[in-house]
Amino acid sequence: MPILKNARHEKFAQARAKGNTVDEAYVVAGFKANRGNAARLNANESIQERVAEIQGKGALKAEATVERVLKELSRIGFSDLRRVFDANGRLLRPEEWDDDTAAAVASVEVVIRNTGDGEVEHVHKIKVWDKNSALEKLAKHLGMFIERVEHSGSMSLNVLPEDAEL
Structure with a gap:
């Protein structure tokens, strides 16, 4: 229209x-x-x-599609935080992260502390999305979990063939 x-x-x-x-x-x-x-x-x-x-x-x-949701869950579930650091162990700037790593990071907090003698220390806290939850959802989608129901209690049932003598 x-x-x-x-x-x-x-x-x-x-x-x-x-x-x-x-x-x-x-x-x-x-x-x-x-x-x-x-x-x-x-x-x-x-x-x-x-x-x-x-x-x-x-x-x-x-673009809310099943494929996109599964891709985002995969990014979280299979994320590797080693990708946020360079070869020398220094934190890369967020714009330097690959798309998969960036999608897995929930937040970054920078704490600036005065260590004395005019020195300043930067502490970076990186929080990622819940990997277990993402992997569980992916596994359920793939049918990897079988729901089992256990019943407890005692019950006995004797079944005799029709021609059995009592």
Whole structure:
């Protein structure tokens, strides 16, 4: 569906697609606040189709696919923090990290401490996403875990063939 011909209607649809309430979107579109008119405009079929289209495009832009989720879980699950250091053991700048390593890092904290004599020490704290959780999710997706249910208690059942003598 193309952009709506009425500019105010298009603004209304854009605002609704962004999550504004019906009343908020009505005012954003340039109309004077009026709950009844806002509800009527929101019920308009072309408005609803346009909102759905805009929201659909947003989902495509986000590229939320099974493949992408699995790739991100793999980056976390198979990450190796040795990649954040150079050959001399010094921390590389984040822009020097490869994409897989950068995806596995949740945060970096730099603490600056005065060691005395005018010396300053920088302590880098690197926090990564939970590898165990990522690997568990990948394993479940791959069907590597079999759920088993154990029943406890005692029960006996004697089954005799039909022609057995008692």
